[in-house]
Amino acid sequence: MNDKLYKYLLMLGDNSMILGHRLSELCGHGPSLETDIALTNISLDLFGQVRNIFQYAAKLKGANTTEDSIAFLRTARQHHNCILLEQPNTDFAHVIIRQYLFDAFQKLQLENLCESADDQIAAIAAKSLKETNYHVRFSAEWCKRLGAGTSESNQKMQEALNHLYPFSFEFFEQNEIESEMYSKGIGPDLNRLKDIYFSQVKTLLSTAELNIPDSPARHTKGKSGIHSEYLGYILSDFQYMQRVYPNMQW
């Protein structure tokens, strides 16, 4: 059981970690000072949430496992994040759409995890949810502002949405571990969340004057460790210091 719970924690944590890293790449490169600071603050929150999750995972694993060894010493195939989160910061529209598609899911997931039969997961979720409420406000606000902005901003948002929206289906492709967590009352019923999610997303996108793309869902397998080419590059950057100077500390 502990082994499965451990894997489940990696799934929860890796989404936040990989997106947190993508957002950290924007530090000093945001389109304006305010958005730069906002995105890096969100990155910091995500890393804080990951630390809580990985500290718990390390405790389950025992032996020499630490939050840092989990974060810095796994190969790409040992990562369980959804493919959406590793998509690059192509432009601000992509950054915002990716963020909103994740935030809306994460908020729903955390609301459910607050009721988890696992006390530690419930505590982490309750803490993280307070922060995620701010994130989704930020990303939804920008979706509306840019989607319903000028024809150029609308067009860029629509292009980003066309590209990224199909990835959002992976959140709900419930795998074996997630099914088991649901049956034990630890994780949410992703099938049920799916309908709520897409109805919320549709409402927001229509306010933002954006059209739901008719491109089909992408059946990606990030949660099982099958990733896009991007993840390798992310990890070579993210893990560089620990790989070159093993066990280094600040």
Place this chain on the structure above:
Amino acid sequence: MVVELNNIDKDILDALASVPDPEIPVINVIDLGVVRQVKKVNKQVFIDLTPTYTGCPAMDMMSVDIKKAIDALGYETFVKLVIKPAWSTDWISEEGRRKMEEYGIAPPLEENLDKRVLLDGESLVSCTHCQSTNTKMISQFGSTACKALFKCHDCLEPFDYFKCLK
């Protein structure tokens, strides 16, 4: 927020009150409401500390500073981070709110008013320079995750607002 104290001498409380929040140095860790429990067993002191925001880089520094301050009294101090129940801005003391405002950070409003400011752009936050409420949010995220950035339409100065977190 009432701190749970077990077998605690005044010197330990004074030492805690001497530890500032590194990012808002006029406020100490007691004012901020992050010290949840203090327990003394012989010459050992055990402290439960709760983070404001999960990624707040100031938490590690506060832990180290707390240990240093109490160790200096001749104790061996153990600081543990606990996350449940999650910290709320309601736990900032009255004293803390007053010092925060003097320092130039508007203290958090009640949750319902906070929402009206952050979501609907209403002008309810008082400028820390001139007390006018003719103010506007510039960015939901300020210099740290816990603050939003505001400007005052009367004195035209910018200021920080400590967001309500519940």
